[in-house]
Amino acid sequence: MKMPPTALPSYYIGLMSGTSLDGVDAALVAIGPDSPPVLIATHAAPMPPPLHHLLLTLCHAERVSFAELAQAESAFCRLQADAVKALLDREGITAEHIHAIGSHGQTIEHAPSGHHGGPAYTLQLDNPSLLAELTGCTVVADFRRRDLAAGGQAAPLAPAFHQALFGRQEGEQLVLNLGGFANLTWLPSDIHISVIGFDTGPANVLLDTWFAKHHNGRFDHDGAWAASGQVDQALLNRLLSEPFFQQLPPRSTGRELFHLAWLEKQLTGHEMANDVQATLAELTAISVTQGIQQLPLSHNDITLMACGGGAHNTYLMARLATQLPNAVFKSSADFGWPEDWIEAGAFAWLAHQRLHGLPGNLPSVTGANGPRVLGGIYAS
Structure with a gap:
């Protein structure tokens, strides 16, 4: 029996680059209305040594120039786009099949309690506008700051x-x-x-x-x-x-x-x-x-x-x-979820939550004042 269209899964790609700075993980995930997310395919894009060095320097820099930030952000975004394209090419599918990319970005600094008496902040280097342009996919990004704005730690998500x-x-x-x-x-x-x-x-x-x-x-x-x-x-x-x-x-x-x-x-x-x-x-x-x-x-x-x-x-x-x-x-x-791919899968799922207007945080985890819809949408 043919299933109704509402029961068909949607496809998302989650992108994650963690604090280890070893590369970008891309996970293709199918999410249906009544079943847990399913991992379909994966691709790991190693971090090029110059970008690894630059990001590591930014993570520990006392002062940072805008030019360095722009250089790192552009290179990181293009690495993400390459990972997406490699994943799609290998699976023989096009950007039109993807409902959205969930991009975590690269954490540069995380200070949920502020720094030297200043306001709380968390900084993920990312350029979702460029990523949408390069991939032809809708991108959901900036997941952490809404939880932070609601009094939470913005992590873990x-x-x-x-x-x-x-x-x-x-x-x-x-x-x-x-x-x-x-x-x-x-x-x-x-x-x-x-x-x-x-x-x-x-x-x-x-x-x-x-x-x-x-x-x-x-x-x-x-x-x-x-x-x-x-x-x-x-x-x-x-x-x-x-x-x-x-x-x-x-x-x-x-x-x-x-x-x-x-x-x-x-x-x-x-x-x-x-x-x-x-x-x-x-x-x-x-x-x-x-x-x-x-x-x-x-x-x-x-x-x-x-x-x-x-x-x-x-x-x-x-x-x-x-x-x-x-x-x-x-x-x-x-x-069905190998150890290396749960974090990337999480951001595919968070993109799904955002497009459907559903909360992505757990207040009992982050300490936020309540459930919040996380992330901004950058249309393809």
Whole structure:
């Protein structure tokens, strides 16, 4: 029987470039009216070294010129457009098939509590007008600032998507995203209880930065270098004394707090480099564990679904398993969503929410004054 047109799925592309600055992820997603989003196809566009360097410089610059911002924004937008075109070409479809692109942009700085007494802000480098022009697709962008305007942290936004994907499973579910930063989503078994989500602290951002300082590469493959070291308990204690780890949710963070200079201030100069790497992995594992302990779980046995690039770090996952002996680890791939593509999928879903006038935030996660429709629309 032919299904009515209203039951047919719509196609969206989600674009995500996280704090790891390793590239642009593009996810083609089908979203129907009565079923969870379905991942159709993906494409990863690596970040060219000059753009990676420029973006990293902007993230930590005391002063920035408009020319540098324009240069970075244009190059980043064109990389996004290339990712979209490569995805469409490979799948043999045209821009007319895509209802909208959801573009997160590249976070340069995130200060939901302001800076030196100033107003709260979050800055994502993006040019949705140019992206619409280059791709021929409608673009939805600037998702974070409406939540911020409503008194929220503007992050994390992915928990609302986690609820759409996994919230229909039986029992309590924990989704752990291990990107540049780690964020946790608790999906309670009782649908009448609000979802809780928050950043637990750094994940790949410090591991990658410390590795790149000592090796010719951007990340510690499988955590092998970290595994060659020993946890420095004194250093770990100093790192965990950072006030962020004692904050109650809602909370979010970024490179403006956790960066190489922050780490180096905690070093005595006598540490072995690989011991520091092992200690950074332990910092992530313990801060995630502390975050879980803040949740109103009904029992100690938990199901944890890890995603993001850090889910491929064998050593880090082993340290998490040690810290969480009662946890059952699941793969998001079992639900049709490989670990690397949930974040990009979230922004495809957020574009769908915006076009249908539906909220994209969870006030119980961000602390906003209420549900808000997020993002602006840039027509093709």
